[in-house]
Amino acid sequence: MTRISLDQANTIIAAGFAKGSELGLKPLSIAVLDAGGHLLAFQRQDGASTLRPQIACAKAGGALSLGVSSRKIGDMAVDRPTFVASLGPIAPHGVVPAAGGVIIVDDADLPIGAVGITGDTSDNDEACALAGIAAAGLNAQA
Numbered sequence: 001m002t003r004i005s006l007d008q009a010n011t012i013i014a015a016g017f018a019k020g021s022e023l024g025l026k027p028l029s030i031a032v033l034d035a036g037g038h039l040l041a042f043q044r045q046d047g048a049s050t051l052r053p054q055i056a057c058a059k060a061g062g063a064l065s066l067g068v069s070s071r072k073i074g075d076m077a078v079d080r081p082t083f084v085a086s087l088g089p090i091a092p093h094g095v096v097p098a099a100g101g102v103i104i105v106d107d108a109d110l111p112i113g114a115v116g117i118t119g120d121t122s123d124n125d126e127a128c129a130l131a132g133i134a135a136a137g138l139n140a141q142a
Contacts, residue, residue, distance in 0.1 A: 002106060004034060004113040008136040009041035012115055015135030016128040017045060020120065028119035028128060031056035035112050037064050037092055045119070052118050054094065059101030059125075060116030061093030069141065070101030070116070071126060100125030103141035104133055111141070 009032035020028045029044035029052035044052050059070040065087070066073055074097040077084040087095040099122035104113045115132060117125040133140045 012132035016132035058094035062095030071099035
């Protein structure tokens with residue numbers, strides 16, 4: 001598979017929301033981008049705050065831009081804060097260096113898109129992203 005279908009993107013979102021409900025999380029917002037960083041699908045739950053669409057896209061887009069999860073970008077920010085801070089203005093969706101942005105890969109480990117989730121703690125956002133990816137029958141980057 002070389003791309004994510006709209007059905008798969010919607011499955012990722014539905015399963016991410018289901019995981020959030022199971023865990024009793026705050027309202028989530030979920031963005032699914034294709035390999036080129038284009039928005040495929042987005043939804044936010046009732047009660048989600050107004051900046052959440054941009055944050056979800058920045059987590060996913062930043063991951064795609066650097067080729068690593070947004071969690072790893074957060075780790076980078078500890079050692080290289082000036083570098084990571086400089087990425088926001090030049091990245092199409094911005095960059096949010098916090099867990100919740102996960103790259104989706106094909107069977108050859110090549111990126112086919114990314115999921116960005118925001119709304120609860122970063123660890124919980126990431127758990128929902130991983131659940132959504134798995135529910136769609138896709139693989140998260142290791």
